[in-house]
Amino acid sequence: MALTVPTVLLLSVVGVTYAAYARQASPPTVALTVERELSDPDPNPEDEVEVTVTVRNDGDETLPDLRLIDGVPPGLAVESGSPRLGTALRPGRKATFSYTVVARRGEHEFGPLQAVARDASGAAEREVAVEAPGTLSCVPPLEATDTVPLYGTATRYAGRVSTSSGGEGVEFHATREYRPGDPPNRIDWNRHARTRELATLLFREERAATVVLLVDVRKQAYGAPGPDAPNAVERSVTAAGQVFESLLAGGDRVGIASFGPRDCWLAPGAGSSHRERARRLLSTHEAFSAVPPETEFLPSARLADVRRRAPIDAQIVLLSPVTDDYVGTVARRLQAHGHPVTVLSPDVTTDGDPARRLVRVERRFRLNALREYDIRVVDWAADEDLTVALQRASQGWSP
Incomplete structure (x- = not known):
């Protein structure tokens, strides 16, 4: 159907008018106050925590189209609800939304709330970041497990190693x-x-034995058997806490170290204050983050650091999924330099497609190669209690 001349003229006028309005429109002024409340700021791992966010318009004008996105920490997963809200907000009025996250080990800092405000036409917008400091601190207590059987070396301190x-x-x-x-x-x-x-x-x-728990925190160590399963670093850190508590309670002197781009070192020690330092370190130090590191590092230099720092009589418990060959190099070099090594390895491999089965077979070869080098190995299955894995592995170990 053909348009008449007056109709075409009318559409042209509307188009010109809208274009002129878009050029003249200015984004709204945004003045917001944000309050964030956690149902439990100090939860245990896997606890659900409700996050309630309240936003108040402190400005003098109505915000007809306001989009809000809360700064959820990268280490926390949203279980229910949404950290987003779209609303209109008159001066002095508040808007509230809530969502639930699952607590994970560590101190999780909330980021600023991102706000995007558009004018009524949607032609102009302003984006601001509103600071709203908040921390979810998940620092679980250390729980003992069956102690890793140690080699028959000892220090001058009284303890449990014969x-x-x-x-x-x-x-x-x-x-x-x-x-x-x-x-x-x-x-x-x-x-x-x-x-x-x-x-x-x-x-x-x-x-007493002197023991250093060395946790593999390289990017390669962050594998998991499934999307909802804990990765190997999370399991290793949990196991390190359990072994630390068991050894310390038995009178041994225990330290903690990381092997990766993020450096961490706690010299072997004993006592309640040493226990508390270890508890907070395993939960909050960036080296043991549940999120893989992005930076690169020189593995040989980090290995040299471990050898330099470790006491001459220290045993090493190396916690690693052993999904690449370099872990074997670390274990063999430490053993060759006089540090008896036990490898505690959380298994992240599966029996899926042929490629995954190949990864599993390659890992078994690596573990067997370590055993042939007289390095003790604890192969810890994903569905297995750590105590069971320790008891099974230690059968037949010589003192």
Whole structure:
């Protein structure tokens, strides 16, 4: 159908008028106050936390088209609701929205709220970031598990590792000729009754071990068996906390280190204050973040750092999924330099397609190669309790 001349003229006038309005329109002035409330600012892992955001228009004009996006920390997943809201807001009025996140280990800083305000026509807009500081702190307590059986080396501190030296202890070691001053409860009275000779009982001394828990936090270590499963670094950090608590409770001196671009080092120590430092470090240090690092690093330099820092008598518990060959290099070099190594490896491989099965087979080859080098290995399945994995792996280990 053909348009008449007056109709064409009218459409032209409307188009010109709208174009002129768009050029003259100015974005609205935005003055917002944001309040964010957490139902539990200090939750345990996997707890659901409701986040309630309230936005007030402190300006003098109505915001007819206001889009809001809250600054959810990258380490938290939104379980329900939405961190977004579209609304209109008159001066002095408030808008509230809420959503639920699942708590994960660490200190999670909320970012600024992003606001986009458009005029009534949508022709002009203004975008602002409104600061609204907030932190969700998930620092779980350390829970003990079965202790990793340690090699028979020891320090001068009393502890639980049996040595080849006789002295004070609970396990019988040998007897020697009685010496004046030996305590009566150490005399072998049974022998005296038979032979009328005095002899002194010696027991196997127990000394404290020095252990460094070395967590693989390279980008390669962040694999997971499925999209909703915890990645290997998360499992390794959890296991490190459990092993740390068990060793510390047993009288050993324990430290923590990272192997990756983010450096972390806690020298071996003991005591309640050392336990608290380790608890916060495992939960909040950026090296143990649930998000993979983006920066690159020189692995050989980091390995040299570990060797330089580790006490000469330290054992190493290396926590890694062992999904590449370099982990074996780390373990072998540490062992060759006098540090007995135990590899605790969370398995992230699956029996899916042929490519995934190949990854699983390659990992098994790597673990077997470590065993052939006399390195202890704990192969920890995704659906297996850590205590069960430790007990199964330690069967047949020599002291």
